[in-house]
Amino acid sequence: MSDEQTSSVEEMPVTRSEAPPPPPTAAPSDGPILEVHGLTKRFGGLVANRGIDFDIPRGSIVSIIGPNGAGKTTLFNQLTGVYAPSEGTVTFEGTSLVGLAPHQVAELGIARTYQNIRLFQNMSVIANVLVGRHVRMKAQWFQAILNLRSVREEEERSRERARELLKLVGLRRRYEEELAKNLPYGDQRRLELARALANEPKLLLLDEPTAGMNPGETRQMTDLIAQLRRELSLTILLIEHDMKVVMGVSERITVLDYGEKIAEGLPEQIRANPRVIEAYLGKQAATS
């Protein structure tokens, strides 16, 4: 993507296609959008997450960091319903997510991207985004067979919305009918983001959104994340390794190590926290 397109994206006023959620200040509960208490996940004898507590304030960008194997992705999988927690609670806008199937979690408005890009490879770009919109569409099989007016209209609206999202993340119009697998790497990441956004999520989970990107692309993605939060009134939970991204974009940071939360706070606090430095660089670095 060219820089020119990025700037064009920022100028665009973005509105949500369906009833826009009230602005964060007027939300029914100004409390956290997601509350996690005592979350524990065991695989046999291995404890991947142990008693994790954290909240995500509505409208914020929160990052989870930690060395490889710290349990970050396991945490994501519990938030999206892929794994059932062994213990603990996850509450999203007052609704418990424990025991829900992943598609039910998606319906509530939680969407995610993946560390290793996982697009629907042999589907077109626009079809990928439309699958993301699946939960916001209603057409049933018999309605589709009859090709009812409501189905056609819904389809048209959804395509329109999908095009807007593709434009928002900076994908070129002529890629629309291209198969997802034929896109360049950076564009595949953008497409994954567009697919997640098509859900019209309240909470967006990003798993290393800048993995494998060069510094220029990373900067564009960071800008895009900040812009999305601003314009779509999203709450974003981020897993990231790139400290520049984490420090630049997030308001709060939670640090995991060996499945436990070892620190939580503002970026500056985390930067100075000896336990964090120890987890990342070893004991010597922390004491010296």
Added chain:
Amino acid sequence: MPAMTISAWLRRAARLGVVAGVALIYLSLVGLVGAFEERDVVTDVLKLGTLMLAAVAVIAGYRAALPPKTAAAPPGVMRLAAGVLAGTVAGAFVGALLLLAATPIDLQTVFVRLNAALIAFLSFDAESPVVGAALQIGLNAVLGGVGAVLVLLPDRFRRPLVFATLAVALVSMAEPYVRPRLDQLDMDPIADFLYSGHGLTVAASVVVFVLVTAVAVAWAPARSQVDRRLAVLPAERRRSVRFTSFILIGLLVLALPLITGQFISQVLVLVGLYLLLALGLNIVVGYAGLLDLGYVAFFAVGAYLMAILTSADGPLGAPMVAIAGEQGAFFVALPIVMVGAALTGLMIGAPVLRLRGDYLAIVTLGFGEIARILFLSDALEPWLGGVQGIIGIPSPLPQRVDFALGPIEISWSGPQVIFYPIVLFCLLAAVVAYRLAGSRVGRAWNAMREDEEVAEITGVNTVNYKLLAFAMGAGLGCLSGALFAIQLGSVFPGSFNVLVSITVLAIIILGGMGSIPGVILGALVLIGLPELLREFAEYRLLVYGGVLVAMMLLRPEGLIPNRGRQRELHEQDDEDEQYAHEAGEDVAKPVVA
């Protein structure tokens, strides 16, 4: 791109020659050549067996001369040389076989088809095996060269030549069916001109070849001109043009049974039944990616349910006939059959929800067999008739339809009548499949096929959509079974073996997974052609296997891949906007939903 070295290029050609040589020997020893030997394509000039062997060498030469994918194409001479080399190597294999057969070693005890007739055929009746071998090498070298020349020819010549050759072969093979039909229609002179009794006459071959070549040569420029004219028409007119062409094709299809007569109508009925099955299985395998090898179960359920509901011989004593009479029973029973089959689909789908890929294939294969054995079983004999099956299924269709329009009298009978409902149901099934494919439902299935876990996290209820795919597939498959039942008037468990499942799957793979035009072509090729080529019968499965392997290697996406569909659907999208975007103009447009 760097050019390949000469030795690498020739090694590649020789490798292809080895493959072709093995194929030639295989075709000869397995008996296919012998089976086709009796049949002339062109009377006393070209035998079908010769054509088949020649095709192998030509294809080898063609592929050897194709430019490599990863390097620059060598000069024309080198490509011609590669074709000749591939043919020579292939011929050497046959030559070696001939020499080996001339030694005292008794090969025929193992290769029973390697008899004197085959050897005489392969050595062109030459007395000495050495001469025969030399002839084989020389001829195959020439044929390889012909293949290479085909590559070097521009598209507009190559296609017509290939088409014309295929057309001559097809017209010739159709003799046993076309000739009697022409006689019936009082067109004996045409019949006598075309056929000698065992193959096309020489004159007719030339006419067919020239005619098809001329049409094909004229076709490409004519077509592009039509396309250009169409493109400038307004959308409204374009739609009416398309509508008209649909009507014309429709009329042609409707007239087919009348033109072609009883036997070919019977073949078309069979093609239609398999097409209906393939459209149903395409939903399960092509759209949802669930490899179901037990699809025959739904075919059987459709047929048996129809039999039970409408046959006086059945256990219920034809309840539907009591309600709606012999003519109406089918229509009253059909919705019940479809619901019943869809429920069977759910029953088979539910236990295999957690299985994927190979495991799913094996379990469904088992289900298909269980179904067949249940229909065969003694325990269920009071209801399903065991080996005897159920007979006396009334047909809603008349045996014969006569129609007089002034002096012209037209009559349909037997397969010519049932052809029409089958076409109607195929059309319905195709529309259902097409609409589902382009909808939220079809996309959810595709997403599941691509990555089930991500589909679920993205919001697709994968359990429900899997069951839906099984139920929809079953619902369409049972239609074929119900039509099969009324066509035969009886059902027997023997009709529902695993080969049906495999054949239907082969149709989908050959045509192109998820592609409706592909499935239609696949059914015509795999069901229609073998019926025309009765010599095939014994080798049908061998040919199916060969076709599937070749497809997987050369063209895994099928003959008519499922692509460009979305484009087709949205051709009215103003291209202007796209170009404007490229120029950076639509930036100013507000994005409002």
